[in-house]
Amino acid sequence: MVCFTTSVPSVALTNPGNFFFSPLLATFNANSRSCSLQYSNNRPKLFALYFLDHTRRVVWDYFIIKFFEQHMRTINPKEIISKYYAPYTEAMEILLTHSEVVAEKAKKVAMRLPELNPDIDFIVQAAWLHDIGIFQTNAPGIGCTGSEPYLCHGVLGRKILEDEGLPLHALVCERHVGTGLSKALIEKQNLPLPRRDMVPVTLEEKIICFADKFFSKNKKRLRQEKSIDRIQKSLQKHGDAVASQFDKWLIEFKETGNNTDSL
Numbered sequence: 001m002v003c004f005t006t007s008v009p010s011v012a013l014t015n016p017g018n019f020f021f022s023p024l025l026a027t028f029n030a031n032s033r034s035c036s037l038q039y040s041n042n043r044p045k046l047f048a049l050y051f052l053d054h055t056r057r058v059v060w061d062y063f064i065i066k067f068f069e070q071h072m073r074t075i076n077p078k079e080i081i082s083k084y085y086a087p088y089t090e091a092m093e094i095l096l097t098h099s100e101v102v103a104e105k106a107k108k109v110a111m112r113l114p115e116l117n118p119d120i121d122f123i124v125q126a127a128w129l130h131d132i133g134i135f136q137t138n139a140p141g142i143g144c145t146g147s148e149p150y151l152c153h154g155v156l157g158r159k160i161l162e163d164e165g166l167p168l169h170a171l172v173c174e175r176h177v178g179t180g181l182s183k184a185l186i187e188k189q190n191l192p193l194p195r196r197d198m199v200p201v202t203l204e205e206k207i208i209c210f211a212d213k214f215f216s217k218n219k220k221r222l223r224q225e226k227s228i229d230r231i232q233k234s235l236q237k238h239g240d241a242v243a244s245q246f247d248k249w250l251i252e253f254k255e256t257g258n259n260t261d262s263l
């Protein structure tokens with residue numbers, strides 16, 4: 001008589017995936033062509049193995065889910081903006097249009113740089129959110145009736161997005177003003193800002209900061225891209241270092257401009 005025994009999965013007692021740890025044994029009799037099922041004598045050991053394997057899977061799944069939540073979270077920027085801006089207000093209309101054109105421009109720049117492998121999804125999301133702090137500033141010309149100086153909209157935006165659980169998007173807010181504000185510059189000009197470097201560090205932060213310079217929040221020209229000349233003149237007012245950073249980015253980001261701005 002030829003017999004052989006193996007463990008088989010049991011839907012009722014264990015996870016079908018745990019084939020080797022099943023407490024059920026199947027015995028096949030090749031002569032009579034019959035098969036019988038019985039519990040293994042080693043059942044406690046098999047259950048222990050099953051328990052350990054199950055625990056491993058649960059723990060593993062937990063960390064995988066956490067990783068995806070942390071690093072690959074999909075967000076809806078407009079939904080976040082609508083938590084802080086009343087619909088159809090001047091501030092919201094200006095913010096949405098400005099964010100849209102900056103996101104489009106930043107995406108175009110990023111797509112020209114495949115060799116640098118920029119995170120385009122992040123760039124689009126963060127570009128949509130980079131100015132979320134403006135409503136807390138005192139800028140009646142764009143419908144913002146807060147009390148803080150407009151220059152602070154970056155740090156205010158950072159706080160908002162950190163509270164939203166978006167620390168990387170938050171840094172884009174803080175680091176996009178001008179071509180970045182160094183601690184030395186903040187101290188030298190006694191700007192109403194915390195004394196720390198607020199300069200774009202990552203490629204994504206730099207691209208968004210760069211793209212932002214091409215658009216104003218002037219209601220009549222929200223979608224009109226500024227000429228490179230005009231941007232350079234405007235940055236020059238803040239010093240050589242600020243202006244020369246933009247010039248470096250023009251080369252690094254292969255920007256030729258569309259020069260549609262008539263000044």
Ligand SMILES: [Fe+2]
Binds near residue numbers: 098102130131212
């Ligand atoms: Fe902006």
